[in-house]
Amino acid sequence: xxxxxxxxxxxxxxxxxxxxxxxxxxxxxxxxxxxxxxxxxxxxxxxxxxxxxxxxxxxxxxxxxxxxxxxxxxxxxxxxxxxxxxxxxxxxxxxxxxxxxxxxxxxxxxxxxxxxxxxxxxxxxxxxxxxxxxxxxxxxxxxxxxxxxxxxxxxxxxxxxxxxxxxxxxxxxxxxxxxxxxxxxxxxxxxxxxxxxxxxxxxxxxxxxxxxxxxxxxxxxxxxxxxxxxxxxxxxxxxxxxxxxxxxxxxxxxxxxxxxxxxxxxxxxxxxxxxxxxxxxxxxxxxxxxxxxxxxxxxxxxxxxxxxxxxxxxxxxxxxxxxxxxxxxxxxxxxxxx
Amino acid sequence: xxxxxxxxxxxxxxxxxxxxxxxxxxxxxxxxxxxxxxxxxxxxxxxxxxxxxxxxxxxxxxxxxxxxxxxxxxxxxxxxxxxxxxxxxxxxxxxxxxxxxxxxxxxxxxxxxxxxxxxxxxxxxxxxxxxxxxxxxxxxxxxxxxxxxxxxxxxxxxxxxxxxxxxxxxxxxxxxxxxxxxxxxxxxxxxxxxxxxxxxxxxxxxxxxxxxxxxxxxxxxxxxxxxxxxxxxxxxxxxxxxxxxxxxxxxxxxxxxxxxxxxxxxxx
Numbered sequence: 229x230x231x232x233x234x235x236x237x238x239x240x241x242x243x244x245x246x247x248x249x250x251x252x253x254x255x256x257x258x259x260x261x262x263x264x265x266x267x268x269x270x271x272x273x274x275x276x277x278x279x280x281x282x283x284x285x286x287x288x289x290x291x292x293x294x295x296x297x298x299x300x301x302x303x304x305x306x307x308x309x310x311x312x313x314x315x316x317x318x319x320x321x322x323x324x325x326x327x328x329x330x331x332x333x334x335x336x337x338x339x340x341x342x343x344x345x346x347x348x349x350x351x352x353x354x355x356x357x358x359x360x361x362x363x364x365x366x367x368x369x370x371x372x373x374x375x376x377x378x379x380x381x382x383x384x385x386x387x388x389x390x391x392x393x394x395x396x397x398x399x400x401x402x403x404x405x406x407x408x409x410x411x412x413x414x415x416x417x418x419x420x421x422x423x424x425x426x427x428x429x430x431x432x433x434x435x436x437x438x439x440x441x442x443x444x445x446x447x448x449x450x451x452x453x454x455x456x457x458x459x460x461x462x463x464x465x466x467x468x469x470x471x472x473x474x475x476x477x478x479x480x481x482x483x484x485x486x487x488x489x490x491x492x493x494x495x496x497x498x499x500x501x502x503x504x505x506x507x508x509x510x511x512x513x514x515x516x517x518x519x520x521x522x523x524x525x526x527x528x529x530x531x532x533x534x535x536x537x538x539x540x541x542x543x544x545x546x547x548x549x550x551x552x553x554x555x556x557x558x559x560x561x562x563x564x565x566x
Numbered sequence: 567x568x569x570x571x572x573x574x575x576x577x578x579x580x581x582x583x584x585x586x587x588x589x590x591x592x593x594x595x596x597x598x599x600x601x602x603x604x605x606x607x608x609x610x611x612x613x614x615x616x617x618x619x620x621x622x623x624x625x626x627x628x629x630x631x632x633x634x635x636x637x638x639x640x641x642x643x644x645x646x647x648x649x650x651x652x653x654x655x656x657x658x659x660x661x662x663x664x665x666x667x668x669x670x671x672x673x674x675x676x677x678x679x680x681x682x683x684x685x686x687x688x689x690x691x692x693x694x695x696x697x698x699x700x701x702x703x704x705x706x707x708x709x710x711x712x713x714x715x716x717x718x719x720x721x722x723x724x725x726x727x728x729x730x731x732x733x734x735x736x737x738x739x740x741x742x743x744x745x746x747x748x749x750x751x752x753x754x755x756x757x758x759x760x761x762x763x764x765x766x767x768x769x770x771x772x773x774x775x776x777x778x779x780x781x782x783x784x785x786x787x788x789x790x791x792x793x794x795x796x797x798x799x800x801x802x803x804x805x806x807x808x809x810x811x812x813x814x815x816x817x818x819x820x821x822x823x824x825x826x827x828x829x830x831x832x833x834x
Contacts, residue, residue, distance in 0.1 A: 311752050317747045340752055386751060389752065
């Protein structure tokens with residue numbers, strides 16, 4: 229299922245004193261199976277944009293085409309379409325209302341008028357996708373869960389409709405690192421195993437670095453950039469101009485390049501940066517060692533040479549041990565030996 | 567859909583009327599209401615209309631905006647009109663069939679009372695359109711101040727009003743958001759009969775109540791952590807002052823009242 233947005237504009241409060249242009253002539257196409265990140269400053273229009281993608285808001289002008297068909301056309305059954313394009317709102321845990329988690333998750337499938345068996349199957353599957361154990365949580369009240377669990381239960385409520393496209397608005401906002409990681413790995417699974425098309429709005433560039441195939445940058449209601457994370461994160465200054473951050477690894481990379489280190493300009497993942505830093509570090513040590521070696525030969529003391537090498541190896545091991553994959557703090561530490 | 571409620575909606579422009587002390591506006595509005603009840607004939611209403619037009623112009627409020635305040639009351643208006651039309655006794659029968667008898671007096675009275683209602687609403691909307699809710703509850707608190715002597719909780723009432731007013735837009739936003747979230751899960755709020763529609767409200771109302779209570783708890787906590795302990799000894803950020811403009815406004819309203827009383831005596 230493809231989503232095509234054509235010259236989409238949205239104006240709030242048309243014809244009044246509070247008229248604001250929320251979206252201004254936005255066009256892009258999302259293909260089946262893509263993971264698209266939508267980033268932008270607060271108030272840039274991201275949330276307004278995603279609400280257009282399943283017909284909750286009507287564009288002031290322009291079109292949203294689902295598989296080539298206008299979402300706001302007269303004959304389109306928007307309620308049915310909304311079930312094919314699942315939208316998870318910001319802080320979705322505030323929409324929970326049923327007595328039990330299972331009943332709440334069943335709300336969507338029930339609205340699809342499915343049979344009891346099918347509903348049950350879907351509830352179980354959705355809970356499994358969000359890593360909530362069915363036997364433990366199904367009969368609990370959603371209000372007894374922790375914040376992160378509530379969030380996942382709410383996301384399960386959308387997944388249970390088995391949408392072809394999943395849109396999430398700030399799914400990790402306000403969660404602790406562990407809750408955040410759970411949501412992200414859940415999304416990774418959905419992409420890998422179920423090949424779902426996913427659009428995610430987020431402030432967190434780290435999340436985007438980890439997941440997105442493609443980024444849409446929205447600024448002031450306009451589409452400011454559309455490209456791979458590698459392209460977009462390689463220009464931290466431009467992003468700063470749009471009021472946006474880049475991942476810590478990209479920042480560190482830019483700082484190291486400015487300090488004269490030989491790094492490619494488009495690194496943005498912790499692990500790839502670590503590889504490059506280790507490479508440089510090894511090269512430097514090798515040079516030093518060569519210099520030491522020359523000195524040692526001159527003073528003719530072979531014993532010290534092996535000692536130096538041993539010390540080098542120990543240090544290298546430590547450096548590698550410290551630079552654990554996929555963590556910005558560690559990427560910073562990994563840089564220390566330079 | 568939820569945004570076109572004008573009653574009690576502040577229209578933020580800068581005008582002499584907006585700048586008046588809220589206490590003045592409150593008292594003058596009460597005087598205006600009294601004035602409306604003193605009107606005994608249609609020429610009095612012409613005066614009222616003229617006065618309203620003058621105030622609305624000075625306040626830079628479009629007349630259309632003002633008229634919008636009547637919309638929520640249209641049912642009451644229609645009922646008032648019909649009741650007066652059918653049940654006022656009189657001599658001059660205009661229409662008479664079956665049990666219905668409409669007299670000339672009834673027509674006059676139906677129009678008269680309906681107009682009175684319309685003017686009441688217009689007058690009070692002028693107050694709320696030109697006065698922010700916070701200023702209004704400040705004014706109420708001060709005006710009710712003397713009642714504190716008989717242990718009337720003036721401050722608490724004013725604070726409750728301020729908080730309630732402050733949270734109306736927040737709750738409306740929240741309603742809109744939850745509604746959309748449930749619609750995204752296939753909820754249907756628009757079709758079906760009365761019972762199925764009432765049932766459809768459950769997924770909206772439960773989260774709304776939960777969040778309202780959560781907000782109330784948060785707010786109470788925030789107020790307490792800033793040492794809020796009621797009105798005793800509390801000073802104000804905005805100190806209200808009576809200025810020359812307030813006296814002018816009072817003068818104009820007094821002249822208006824005098825004219826109304828006069829018109830009742832002199833004109834038919």
